[in-house]
Amino acid sequence: MPAMINQYVARKVALKDMQPCAICSKPSTTVLYNASGPDWLYTCDIHLQDNPQFASPIYSTEYNEALGKLKLVKSKIERLASAKNQIGSWDGWVTKIFSKKEKQKTDSSENRESTTTATADPPPEVEGDPDTLLETQAEYGKILDEVAELRRTNRKYELAKIMFESRVLKKRTDQLNRERYLKEQENYSNTDPEELLRKHAFPSVPRQDKQ
Ligand SMILES: [Zn+2]
Incomplete structure (x- = not known):
């Protein structure tokens, strides 16, 4: 698995797809998306302004x-x-x-x-x-x-070092969980696949709002 790069793009999702902000939990339509993970986290726009403890812009x-x-x-x-x-x-x-x-x-x-x-x-x-x-x-x-x-x-951001490290860690944990899930599926192929899916709800990649 190639290493994840600390480079996120702020995207807008449709109102119906909004999710809690990773910082304050308020519902937000802005998602920071990292194609190299892929990784993503929802955030209020306000946290992206003058807030290097969270993220800094990467200017062109x-x-x-x-x-x-x-x-x-x-x-x-x-x-x-x-x-x-x-x-x-x-x-x-x-x-x-x-x-x-x-x-x-x-x-x-x-x-x-x-x-x-x-x-x-x-x-x-x-x-x-x-x-x-x-x-x-x-x-x-x-x-x-x-x-x-x-x-x-500008839409490009990099996360603060400690923040990014926690994302990399989370990514690794998700990956391990996924592998475990696949193995489980293999071993217990007689288990109801619907039940397996319920036990392991994987988040789907956020889709960009077509506005
Ligand atoms: Zn927020």
């Missing part, structure tokens, strides 16, 4: 990359903001934005060619440039939304 590569980008952009904002503060007063900063905008307007209305050139060949990034700071803040907001969405849609 995409999520980790977005998070890395977020950190980079955040430190860039801090750099730009501190550079901005060194330029001078708030008034001076605002004046600079408007004078720059005015200049851009004049450029584009008077000489289209030069504007095109300027767009095609952007000026080197100036630390403390208010436009750069605003752009970077907008970029930060965009990546933050992306990260939040990837967090929200």
